[in-house]
Amino acid sequence: MSVGLVIVSHSAKIAEGVCELAAQMAADVRLVPAGGTDAGGGAARIGTSFEKVANAITKAGQGDGVVILTDLGSAVMTAEMALEFLDEDERATVRLASAALVEGAVAAAVQAQAGGSVEDVLRAAEEAVVSI
Amino acid sequence: MSVGLVIVSHSAKIAEGVCELAAQMAADVRLVPAGGTDAGGGAARIGTSFEKVANAITKAGQGDGVVILTDLGSAVMTAEMALEFLDEDERATVRLASAALVEGAVAAAVQAQAGGSVEDVLRAAEEAVVSI
């Protein structure tokens, strides 16, 4: 098993694309997009959704820990809010990265694929250099 | 008129999503996605395409200069290759940013919307802090 990743973006396309890109180098890692606002029938609008993020954390978790990556500042706030609603045990296994979204996600996914701990994966995300 | 942006990503979804996100704060800026490989009829695969990038530079340019943002390293190489094929005059107005893709694109688009020069826009991209 491995650490899962949640990709929070204001754009559903960005979140999905980042998961596809990272999956190329991390076939066994749970990569869960949480992009755009709740669709409410139509296409997801630009924005972030507390529910999408909270659900994605649960889906990515499965007991091995989760690292969350975000794009703009309000995505960070939505993610922090979702963290506060986790129960204490689950909360202890989740980290919010301060990282470049695309670049950090690829580096984090590779680290997760290699079986790294949640701290290893967090570090990989945050240290990801721009454009290796 | 304003500086245009080209968003080069291995993923067509990421490139399109970044343009949509940046457009929210830069309604008048030419934001041109160059994501994925040539479709060749089907859906674009993960990868980068010299032709897509070269065409996007022309489309974004229109005489006011262009800043290119990229995701992973091979996107940088494709973009550099495309730059070498520009004629000297056009080449002089184009810059390749070393920046976090999503975060840099939003900052660059805001700067371009404000009428910044190609150097201003490049600086905004490269200095973009992670998650304002």
Added chain:
Amino acid sequence: MALDAGWAQEWLRAAARAVAENRTHLMELDRAIGDADHGENMDRGFAAVVAKLDAGPPPATPAEVLKAAAMTLMSTVGGAAGPLYGTALLRAATSLGDAAEAQPDAVVAMLSAARDGIVARGKAESGDKTMIDAWTPAVEAAATAASAGAGPGAVLAAAANAAQAGAVATDPLVARKGRASYLGERSAGHRDPGAASTALILAAAAEAAGGPG
């Protein structure tokens, strides 16, 4: 009017009306220094709050009302204002506890808890050109009014007036948090949209209390 569960409901309904009326105005403010969606975000969020109130059983305490509204805003606003107002109302609810109605000191404590929640969530300081620049003067004016012996309605009216003045005072500021900070110096000369919506929401609280009393 006593600040009970009925007041809390009326507060949110009045806020929803004010936000709907000012939807275009809030969008114009956000267009100048943001992504133009603040009016749409807030209108969608408060309309969902009203729908939730309409659907649910009558709540027993103001805290219950505010908590339900907080959860709804968090899930529906979509922009920064979602987690910020969501946190504010959650903290306000916690501050009110299970009291059936709020006395002047409890109103001050509630506003202060809301403001602190926004600071905790968004890490903005006074002068950063955010909704904090409406909330902080509101909390201070409420405290001054309460210690001068004002009733709960008058405390809310003082808060609302100060929030409006605080929103106006964001005009010359340079943004240091949120999307407007991307604009740097160019953010000066525009009102912060979130400070403007805060003034509307606090005016709604005072309006629901039926004026000074």
Added chain:
Amino acid sequence: MALDAGWAQEWLRAAARAVAENRTHLMELDRAIGDADHGENMDRGFAAVVAKLDAGPPPATPAEVLKAAAMTLMSTVGGAAGPLYGTALLRAATSLGDAAEAQPDAVVAMLSAARDGIVARGKAESGDKTMIDAWTPAVEAAATAASAGAGPGAVLAAAANAAQAGAVATDPLVARKGRASYLGERSAGHRDPGAASTALILAAAAEAAGGPG
């Protein structure tokens, strides 16, 4: 066989066959330390080169052939190998100029120009576990063979053998460029896919020359 336009065509056709046969192998190598697409990328790219050769009029010089192949690879490979091999073949073509055929020294100069193009494009150094670790020994072996008086076929054979040895020698290296560098120390113990495809391509050049002569 003289290293003329016919040889250049046959080189690329042989390379396309070798890449197609080794498609799965190259994908497995890339799966271990990359994104598993190198075999697919190269096969697609070289198939497009062959299609271009089939469609076009017979070219007059080897440089023309290599230039057309470079443009095709750049547009069709999709991965890092696209701009890298594209640049290599463009520089090789420039080095050959309008010569109708390449003598041993010109072969060395062509290989050296190709290698320098890859370095310019990818900024890798020897030992970074990239295709450079196949190209640089190939250039050196070609130079040694040429100065010992070998014919053009023998120069290419020497280059091909050295490239293969160079590819094998990437096994223990830790990657410092390209996707494999994301893996850090864990990239050791695997062959670099681009070094492996370089060995195939240079073996095809020697094969097309009909062996030492």
